[in-house]
Amino acid sequence: MLSILMPVYNERERVQRAIAEVLQTELPTDFELIVVDDGSDDGTRELLRGGDWDGRVRLIEHPVNRGKGAAVQTALGHAQGEYAAIFDADLEYDPGDLGLLMPPLLDGRTNAAFGVRAFDGYTSHSFLFVLGNKGVTLACNILFNVYLHDIMTCHKMIRTDIFRSLPLHSEGFAIEPEITARLVQRGERIFEVPVQYRARATDEGKKLTALDGFRVLATLIRCRFSRA
Numbered sequence: 725m726l727s728i729l730m731p732v733y734n735e736r737e738r739v740q741r742a743i744a745e746v747l748q749t750e751l752p753t754d755f756e757l758i759v760v761d762d763g764s765d766d767g768t769r770e771l772l773r774g775g776d777w778d779g780r781v782r783l784i785e786h787p788v789n790r791g792k793g794a795a796v797q798t799a800l801g802h803a804q805g806e807y808a809a810i811f812d813a814d815l816e817y818d819p820g821d822l823g824l825l826m827p828p829l830l831d832g833r834t835n836a837a838f839g840v841r842a843f844d845g846y847t848s849h850s851f852l853f854v855l856g857n858k859g860v861t862l863a864c865n866i867l868f869n870v871y872l873h874d875i876m877t878c879h880k881m882i883r884t885d886i887f888r889s890l891p892l893h894s895e896g897f898a899i900e901p902e903i904t905a906r907l908v909q910r911g912e913r914i915f916e917v918p919v920q921y922r923a924r925a926t927d928e929g930k931k932l933t934a935l936d937g938f939r940v941l942a943t944l945i946r947c948r949f950s951r952a
Contacts, residue, residue: 726755727803731795763789793899809881821919839879839919898943905947
């Protein structure tokens with residue numbers, strides 16, 4: 725079974741559609757959807773509480789906003805599947821692409837698969853956003869002597885037991901590079917698969933900022949010189 729981990733913060737306009745699209749997705753295995761409301765204050769929490777969700781959905785709440793990383797780790801702690809995948813509620817990714825990540829895990833080729841985004845004029849947020857993504861990915865490749873294409877992708881699928889064993893501490897967006905760094909340190913070979921992506925604009929609720937880029941670099945450096 726696959727556990728889909730969905731961190732949610734102030735996504736009133738999108739969360740219902742995001743959940744519906746995940747539930748309508750056909751995957752090569754049964755799945756559960758663990759939705760963690762991370763202290764939303766825009767009405768998202770009330771929508772989630774009032775939703776008529778089927779039995780595959782479990783709702784968990786943080787009393788206050790703690791960050792994406794904290795929400796992912798909370799969801800992971802409740803996962804019952806053999807595999808766990810992060811899927812954000814912002815509709816930038818296609819849930820159907822989760823099915824593309826599963827074959828290399830199911831046939832034993834890897835314990836971790838990432839969905840790699842192809843940025844272009846239609847799908848990218850901005851030149852600086854793409855440049856920043858490529859910059860931190862390059863930094864990871866240099867620091868850990870690997871060759872990955874997109875460490876900040878939110879399409880990450882990992883064996884649950886291995887995911888839980890990683891020493892993860894980042895409570896914000898830096899959870900993404902931290903997961904990557906810890907997998908590489910374990911000697912895991914990450915399988916990369918092209919996936920669809922369309923970044924939303926800032927006025928549509930894009931939350932990533934330039935400051936997060938510096939946090940990502942700091943996280944990579946910390947992981948490089950520490951395994952705990």
